[in-house]
Amino acid sequence: MNTRLIFAILYLSSLALLSSAMSAQDVRKPGPPKVVVQTDGTVEVPAQKVPISVFLSPEAKAYVMQHLKDMQDPEIVKQDAGVPRFMKPYLARDYELFPVEKKDQKIGGVHAYVYTPKTGVSAKNKDRVLINLHGGGFSGCWPGCAELESIPVAALGKIQVVSVDYREGPDYKFPAASEDVASVYKELLKSHKPQNIGVYGCSAGGMQTAMSIAWFETHSIPLPGAIGIFCASAGGAFGGDALYTAVPIGEARLASPNAPGAPPPLSYFSGTDPNDPLVSPINSPEILAKFPPTLIITGTRDFAFSGALYTHEQLTRLGVDAELHVWEGLFHGFFYNMDVPESRDALNVIIKFFDSHQGGAGGSHHASGADRR
């Protein structure tokens, strides 16, 4: 056998080996996954690995990482005396960062905390007050969520904040919370002009804010100067795209769809009619059209974000002054952790919104796009 032939055989053998190795690899490694669109428009999305958003600050990246781990730990999501365990460090930091005086009192017969900044209320805010309606799924997180939503706003905004310990499930049902909020609000109306009062809340508290406006409208109670619906919609389902996009990457779980327009499946709402505008104001254009200036805050990983966007769309369509802010890469209630720059940005947006939309000491209405900072 001459050398040339040997090389030719070796060459051909190696080609065959290579080819065989490649086809073995083909079998092991199927083609890239494909997106399939069903005839009804349902999209079959293949499994994906979704990294933390590149747009986040380093602090927010670490925060999202920790949050996703926390959401898979049944122990750390438990509440001790109304404070979810994973929120305790955020609350400890609030106590360090934001000196406020807290008064435990009854207003209009309803239990509430009244927060006053120790550095003083600003001259502009001396006749103003904010009402906070805390999150917690209408069944907890008092006082945890109330403190987290009120302390930074009172201190940074230099304004008094009244957080309402409204009645919740499972002991109470709708409309207990709406009644409690109305009692507090009507009591505050004795000392404040309606335009000098703002109402806001996150999650259940955001929904309750919208539900309270519907309640005020149908009970001939003058409306507040401005409201904030955060991490929530104006009632209705946690449905839409967020169910599939935000829930897995924001809560580290898969969610089941809720019926469109229905209130969340919480005991507080058992027996209610989703078409009742006092339950789901989003379903009543007449009620929505009378909403005061409304700030809406959500994030791309907030399971309520589709509902929040839809609320903003409808308010805008109906001519309401509605302002939307969506934080890329962040989850339901992200601004509870004030050590993250994005949370500070959100707080600044909240404070500026109420500052420019609540009526001033002279009763003037400051609403102006141009003076936003």
Place this chain on the structure above:
Amino acid sequence: MNTRLIFAILYLSSLALLSSAMSAQDVRKPGPPKVVVQTDGTVEVPAQKVPISVFLSPEAKAYVMQHLKDMQDPEIVKQDAGVPRFMKPYLARDYELFPVEKKDQKIGGVHAYVYTPKTGVSAKNKDRVLINLHGGGFSGCWPGCAELESIPVAALGKIQVVSVDYREGPDYKFPAASEDVASVYKELLKSHKPQNIGVYGCSAGGMQTAMSIAWFETHSIPLPGAIGIFCASAGGAFGGDALYTAVPIGEARLASPNAPGAPPPLSYFSGTDPNDPLVSPINSPEILAKFPPTLIITGTRDFAFSGALYTHEQLTRLGVDAELHVWEGLFHGFFYNMDVPESRDALNVIIKFFDSHQGGAGGSHHASGADRR
């Protein structure tokens, strides 16, 4: 064998069969898919079936369904003489619905179309003009996208719209388009106050709007009264959560991540530096802080939506009057189809924004959150 024994054997056999069938089923049917969080925070999201958003109008549901099918048809996304085939019906409807006069002319030496509503320019808009910068990935869609972005705005807004046929790739590279837009704008400044000029565009045109403001700033050209960045960001990557959430359910495909902060991998940008604020204004707080009032429009199925949200966050943080609108369940450039109620809503938002933010005939600045209707 007595009957009892026969039954006992049958009974035991059937139990064995059942048990065997059940364990076969166990193998065939694994438990529900789980979300896994990796140590770096990357989320492994299982395959999902994502329906059309429940929040959409019936027309929008049909539109999304058709769009997802179109995006998988290589023939229908092709362009004939600058008009993508799937956009032709939208354009035909615009010609029916919105009577405008179109003049083909050169402005500042640059080719452009000038659209004037046949029903007349409103008294308020007689000294105003809008500049449209069309979409098309810096490499096409003239005149298709230009017509779709200009005709409804001119007719419904009762305002003159100049759409610029700026130079694109692959024949031209950055900064050809910025130069062309500046030439048109400077020519219009001879007959219009800067506050009476607005600039807007979708997709590449949205990016070019932001890039043009950066260009004007660094070339000492007075800034326009207001701008609109639609279906786009102020430069930078199409990254973030939208890459994983919006691309599959908006474009019916999976996308590869882009480097954070880098311009899109288009020939028009080859050789550019992503840190150049004229390429990616988003990377320069100094440039961004001087932006005029900015309207940002996107959708939850728009691949540019994370970048759009981040742009809004940064503008807000820097004190710019930036207004965000995000349409739930809708995709990149959704408002090209004016038969969908959501598109009309978006058009109304655009018209109202320029109406209230462009300087009036008397030069006054109408910016006001309260009169947004």
